[in-house]
Amino acid sequence: MFLVATISLLIGMVLVLVRLFFGPTVYDRVLAVNAFGTHTVLFIGVLGFLMGRPDFLDIALLYALINFVGTITILKFFKYRVIGDPHRDIEERSG
């Protein structure tokens, strides 16, 4: 039964990757990356149960953390064009 969940997660990952490569706007791609990260968290967890090593859940938790930070960072970069403190960098550029 874990095998069914693993295969369905793989099918979902392929569909989301197609959207990631062909997405017309950048927000479609960010949405696809976010959904792909959720798929990956679930895939690592289910794969740990399938192989009888549930310790993989630590890696899944780490991947969830990195996925959230990555999405927020990409969105902030596309909004302000800097990753650090936007107001200070804009003041330094203009002044």
Added chain:
Amino acid sequence: MQNLNFLFDIISWTLLLAGSFFIIIGSFGIYKFPEFWSRLQASSVIDSLGLYAILLGLGVQSGFTFVTVKLIIIGLFLFLTGPTSTHALANAAFISGLRPEEKPETN
């Protein structure tokens, strides 16, 4: 005791199958829907139904162990960060001038 284990297996298998179903539905929606806002709505199916169904199924399968605590931690974290990142994405798209189509094309 045998019947109880069988009952737990049935519950977890049902949850895992339901989660797989909703994940395929959500991914197909992301692949197939015509514009950004409808794709956003399709991805919420994954974030709300498929994710927690699969996590609950794994938790029922593992019983009262430390693995379930890790699953609950993953679920709580994704419960907080999933809507946050989706809101940030929708807000950034809206600020950048992307709007829902008034009359979607019928094909």
